Amino acid sequence: MQLTLTSALETGVKQVDDEHRVLITELNKLGDMLKADHIDVAAAQAFMTFLGTYTAKHFAHEEKCMHEARCPMATANKAAHTQFIHMFVSAKLRIGAGASMIKLRDLHTSLYQWVQSHIMKIDTGLRGCSAHHGAAR
Ligand SMILES: [Fe+2]
Structure with a gap:
């Protein structure tokens, strides 16, 4: 599974789109890593550390x-980010208790589905707002 930031997933705010590209690139790297026969525990841990730090920064921005931008999706966005953080923390606990290919593949599938659906249904709400309220920075 490889995700691409197609025009359907763009928000119209360059920095947000650039941050989404970074997240998607790292998610695709995790997907590539999971094609191997054996788990690279250090790389899996590095991914979890990156994801926790980067999503916190990206969500805040x-x-x-x-x-x-007074975007009508702002409240739904915050709620979805909180839901993501809960999902991520519980995955981190499960993986911290012992990394395995099954746990990482489950996480990758959940992240892939969440990121794609969230950007498409919520983040793209910025599109209609950004031009008029100075959010494009
Ligand atoms: Fe979002």
Whole structure:
């Protein structure tokens, strides 16, 4: 499974789109890593550390953009980010208790589905707002 930031997934805010590209690239790298026969525990741990740090920074930035743009999706976006954080924390606990290909593949599938659906249904709500309220920065 490889995800691409197609025009259907663009928000119209360059920095948000660039951050989504970084997330998708790392998610695709995890997918590539899971094609191997054996788990690379250090790489899996590095991915989890990256994901926790990067999503915290990205969510804060994106929420600020939506707030400033008075985007109608702002509340739904915050709620979805909170839901993601719960999902990520529980996955981190499961994987921390012993990394396995099954756990990482489950996580990859959940992340892939969440990211694609979230960007498409919520983040793209920025599209109609960004041009008028100065969110494109
Ligand atoms: Fe979002």
